[in-house]
Amino acid sequence: MTQSIAFIGVGNMARAIFSGMLASGYPADKIIGTSRTPEKRNYYHEQYGIAMLADNDMAVNQADVVVLCVKPAQMQAVIEDFSAHVRDDQLFISVAAGVELDSLAYWLGKSVAIVRSMPNTPSQLGAGMTGLIANEYTTEAQKAQVSELFSSIGHSVWVEDEVHMHTVTSLSGSAPAYFFRFLEAMIKNGKEQGLDEKTSRALASHAMLGAARMVIELDDPIAQLRNNITSPKGTTEQALLSFEASNIDKIVADAMTACVNRSKEMASNFSAKKD
């Protein structure tokens, strides 16, 4: 039987996940969302046909699976508020950056199955990538259920050690934003060179999509794919030399390290160990 799934805190990430699920055929009458804002509840109900509640307790009561989608700083208060309603047979999935399994378990206050996930917003198009790790109370059947849920909105990988969730955040959770930023810079330059925004956007974004597809669908090393475009004394070579002169490896490493460091800082700031 199809399980009832409650999304606690419907915002960007919850919408990306349930809209991907709906597009892959998950029944709307098995999805509940919560938000404190009446306008948002009306909007999501009208737009997606899911039940939208103001009351997290009520949503948790009705759910087999509870997906925790509030901001990391709100997680403790939100969980502790509904924790009296938690049942042993429920499965909890958190999407929050930097909130560890032990903290979630402590606030939930019961020996329940908890999966920590790090999805990304392309999930709304079925093109998501999600990192996953489960606590000791999660059965293999529940892990399979979580894999199935995330495969309906893209791909997923299980990591062995929770420390890797910081790296997952920097490689896929936050990464769409890096690529958007890169595209913004490219489109800006296309416009400065005289093309209109729409044409620049189409050219650059299809180049990015095509390159990503080549990496995913072909076996060639990425350096080989790059070399295939880089004619000696040609145009690409000049662009790549310019990137190297700006030390592109360092630019990317610094950004990813900053992302990981913030994830670690959040794990420390939003930890039940501080209580």
Ligand SMILES: NC(=O)C1=CN([C@@H]2O[C@H](COP(=O)(O)OP(=O)(O)OC[C@H]3O[C@@H](n4cnc5c(N)ncnc54)[C@H](OP(=O)(O)O)[C@@H]3O)[C@@H](O)[C@H]2O)C=CC1
């Ligand atoms: N955005 C992204 O790309 C990614 C986000 N994440 C994680 O997803 C989580 C959510 O991020 P994001 O969706 O971007 O944030 P949003 O602010 O868009 O969504 C959070 C939602 O939670 C709702 N909310 C807050 N408090 C409550 C409450 N007490 N009861 C019910 N709803 C509540 C808010 O709505 P209202 O104020 O109406 O109640 C808000 O819309 C974060 O933990 C983040 O780390 C993970 C991976 C990627």
Ligand SMILES: O=C(O)[C@@H]1CCC=N1
């Ligand atoms: O920026 C954030 O904190 C969240 C987590 C990954 C993507 N967005």
